[in-house]
Every structure is written in C-alpha cells, then in structure tokens.
Amino acid sequence: MRKQVYSLLVDNNPGVLSRIAGLFSRRGYSIDSITAGMTADPRFTRITVVASGDERILSQIEKQVRKLEDVIEIKLLKDGESVYRELIMVKLRANAAQRGEIISVADIFRAKIVDVEEESLMIELTGNQSKLEAFLNLLKDYEILELARTGITGLSRGSKDVTYID
Known part of the structure; x- marks a missing residue:
C-alpha cells in the first residue's frame, strides 16, 4: 500500500468538490486528505487529493477522476519532483x-x-x-x-x- 498525491485543476463550478469526493466514496476508495482553493484565475480551482492503495487502485483512481467533466488536468505529484x-x-x-x-x-x-x-x-x-x-x-x-x-x-x-x- 502506498500513498499517491494527485493535483487536479478543475473548473470552479458549484459542487465540483462534492463530485470528486463522491467519486471516491461510490467506488470505495479512501481519501487520506483533500484540500481545495481557487487559483490565480478565479475560473479554476486547484484540488490536492492524497489517497492510499495498491498500484491497481491508484491507477483506477487516476482514470476515474480524469473522466469527470470539470477536471481539466490531473498530475501525479512525486517525491523529489514536487x-x-x-x-x-x-x-x-x-x-x-x-x-x-x-x-x-x-x-x-x-x-x-x-x-x-x-x-x-x-x-x-x-x-x-x-x-x-x-x-x-x-x-x-x-x-x-x-x-x-x-x-x-x-x-x-x-x-x-x-x-x-x-
């Protein structure tokens, strides 16, 4: 089991954080921590999600989050590079x-x-x-x-x- 940090750039729309958290709960994935805040451009929000799991689960999380309508970009933040x-x-x-x-x-x-x-x-x-x-x-x-x-x-x-x- 390892931790993965995901950095999401999303449209700043009502309910976007709820939809992302809902994806995790519907699939039975655990969120270790989640933070969100508006970026320098008020049209967008940066959400940082930390999740734990094996390689298959972490890969699945990335694929499922990427499919969400409001998600513009997802980056996997790695130690030493972040x-x-x-x-x-x-x-x-x-x-x-x-x-x-x-x-x-x-x-x-x-x-x-x-x-x-x-x-x-x-x-x-x-x-x-x-x-x-x-x-x-x-x-x-x-x-x-x-x-x-x-x-x-x-x-x-x-x-x-x-x-x-x-």
Whole structure:
C-alpha cells in the first residue's frame, strides 16, 4: 500500500468538490486528505487529493477522476519532483512558566504564535509532514487542547508541466 498525491485543476463550478469526493466514496476508495482553493484565475480551482492503495487502485483512481467533466488536468505529484506543504494550528494549555519553553520549541521550527491567552497558546506551523510530526512530538509533554490540520497541498517543481488556459 502506498500513498499517491494527485493535483487536479478543475473548473470552479458549484459542487465540483462534492463530485470528486463522491467519486471516491461510490467506488470505495479512501481519501487520506483533500484540500481545495481557487487559483490565480478565479475560473479554476486547484484540488490536492492524497489517497492510499495498491498500484491497481491508484491507477483506477487516476482514470476515474480524469473522466469527470470539470477536471481539466490531473498530475501525479512525486517525491523529489514536487513540493508538499501542510498547515497545522495547535492550541496548548500553557501557564506563564510553560509559555517560554513552548515558544522556544516554536522558534526552532519557525512556527508562529498566533494567539496568546492567560492559560493557552496557539501556534501555526507550515511544512512537510515529517517537520509537523517532529514538532508535535516535541510538544507531547504539554496538553494539546485542540489541533487542526489542513492536509497536504502541493505543486510540481519547475515550469515544464504548467497548464496555460486562455
């Protein structure tokens, strides 16, 4: 079983994300993560889907997604040829004594403190999955009150595979 990252360029139409997610559920495929956002051109949305399976399942996913009406392009993002990022926000219980220690850990990872309250601290961190896991591992001695992750988003490196649409 391996993971595959698919980068989809789709028409920015109502329900497009639902149709893509529905394809996965109808076929019994699992989505590890899915992110979506409008591109620089508001007519299009970039959707990044991470799925797991054997070679046959992953190939089938690509073929089925490619058939969808709103899908303009599908790229298989590969390690070394692509850049992946994920965002996490973590809220920790932090009294005055713990705050300095937590901020030191955040500084090492170039994380941002985005909210401070009397008894809590909220941190934002962007990076690849191994960086985020290492960060969370260092916070295991503190009480995590809430954690939110965006899932992976990514693009292929360079400009040779860029799709230009008029």
